[in-house]
Amino acid sequence: MLPGIVGLIQATEALKLILEKGKNLVGRLILFDAMKMNFKNVKLERDPNCDLCGIQPTITELIDYKAFCEIPMPSAEKEDDDFDEESYSIEPEELANILNAGKEIALVDVREQSEWDICYIENAQLMPLSEFDEHISSLNRDEEIYLYCYKGTRSMKALKQLHEEGFTKLKSLTGGIDRWAEEIDSDMPRY
Amino acid sequence: MALTNEEINRYTRHLTLPEIGMEGQLKFKEASMLLIGAGGLGSPLGMYLGAAGIGKLGIVDFDVVDNSNLQRQIAHSVADIGRPKVESIKETILAGNPNVEVEVHNTRLTRDNILPLFEQYDVIVDGSDNFETRYLVNDAAYFTKTPLVYGSIFRFEGQITVFHPSHEGPCYRCLYSNPPPANLVPS
Numbered sequence: 001m002l003p004g005i006v007g008l009i010q011a012t013e014a015l016k017l018i019l020e021k022g023k024n025l026v027g028r029l030i031l032f033d034a035m036k037m038n039f040k041n042v043k044l045e046r047d048p049n050c051d052l053c054g055i056q057p058t059i060t061e062l063i064d065y066k067a068f069c070e071i072p073m074p075s076a077e078k079e080d081d082d083f084d085e086e087s088y089s090i091e092p093e094e095l096a097n098i099l100n101a102g103k104e105i106a107l108v109d110v111r112e113q114s115e116w117d118i119c120y121i122e123n124a125q126l127m128p129l130s131e132f133d134e135h136i137s138s139l140n141r142d143e144e145i146y147l148y149c150y151k152g153t154r155s156m157k158a159l160k161q162l163h164e165e166g167f168t169k170l171k172s173l174t175g176g177i178d179r180w181a182e183e184i185d186s187d188m189p190r191y
Numbered sequence: 192m193a194l195t196n197e198e199i200n201r202y203t204r205h206l207t208l209p210e211i212g213m214e215g216q217l218k219f220k221e222a223s224m225l226l227i228g229a230g231g232l233g234s235p236l237g238m239y240l241g242a243a244g245i246g247k248l249g250i251v252d253f254d255v256v257d258n259s260n261l262q263r264q265i266a267h268s269v270a271d272i273g274r275p276k277v278e279s280i281k282e283t284i285l286a287g288n289p290n291v292e293v294e295v296h297n298t299r300l301t302r303d304n305i306l307p308l309f310e311q312y313d314v315i316v317d318g319s320d321n322f323e324t325r326y327l328v329n330d331a332a333y334f335t336k337t338p339l340v341y342g343s344i345f346r347f348e349g350q351i352t353v354f355h356p357s358h359e360g361p362c363y364r365c366l367y368s369n370p371p372p373a374n375l376v377p378s
């Protein structure tokens with residue numbers, strides 16, 4: 001729904017620019033909240049220090065936008081540079097073999113509840129990364145722990161956290177549940 | 192330039208509004224707009240602006256239609272899955288109003304191709320979904336002095352404004368001088 005509402009306000013403004021009639025949105029920002037069903041009108045002003053349209057612009061021609069939008073990761077995460085992610089990774093097929101063998105392991109899904117409601121791997125337990133700290137105490141250090149998420153990024157993050165807490169028997173599913181659905185379980189919905 | 196009899200009949204509702212009238216409808220017919228993106232925002236933009244009688248609609252997108260787009264990108268249908276979005280939306284617009292000239296650009300916007308493209312249009316409407324494109328579009332609209340209608344969506348919230356280089360208002364960089372940190376960008 002939301003793209004329709006926003007798109008049609010844009011279309012209305014575009015037509016008004018051509019007509020040169022009415023009061024347009026120059027200098028005003030509409031903030032629309034669909035949940036509260038509320039339109040807010042915020043006054044906008046030109047920033048005299050703007051890099052582009054300010055008094056002393058630093059951008060006088062088109063720049064490298066990819067580089068401009070790539071913000072370096074926060075320093076806290078850089079310290080893990082020598083962490084050997086590969087040795088803590090597991091391919092979907094390997095994990096499928098372990099699960100099929102009926103081995104006693106802990107399978108941990110670190111996605112959020114809304115994602116879990118779409119699909120999950122059988123016998124997994126949900127421990128969303130957003131509240132992962134609260135779940136750590138329920139994990140057994142002696143057990144092998146296999147973590148997965150949607151694509152493999154969050155599960156590696158959770159794995160590093162467990163590693164710092166002294167856990168050692170850890171693996172993160174490469175490619176996450178998305179690759180699992182592609183390669184192992186074709187009945188699983190993809191999102 | 193004049194309206195054909197078919198167009199006069201088609202745009203009757205506009206022609207009888209004093210704020211639009213024959214003068215306004217002819218302005219629409221002589222106008223050109225470039226839509227950035229043929230997705231969630233681009234779909235209603237293309238369909239309504241086409242129906243309203245904008246003379247030339249340009250559309251830039253390099254993506255193909257996917258099943259997961261159909262929940263919101265209403266210009267595309269099941270039969271369009273796998274087709275370039277610009278081709279699909281062109282067909283939808285022309286099915287409703289064959290008087291529109293639809294110019295498709297099945298390409299990714301870059302700093303090398305954007306300026307000559309923007310120079311061909313009266314108004315740019317940004318329906319893009321990423322920060323790289325938003326900054327590129329903002330800067331190019333500023334350098335070519337083309338008005339830019341901005342819209343964006345995050346979860347249940349939308350933002351709309353107009354950046355007009357010849358008016359006193361701000362540009363996108365005045366609002367957001369830098370993109371948010373990568374880990375806060377919704378994907």
Ligand SMILES: [Zn+2]
Pocket residue numbers: 046047050051052053054361362363364365366
């Ligand atoms: Zn500015």
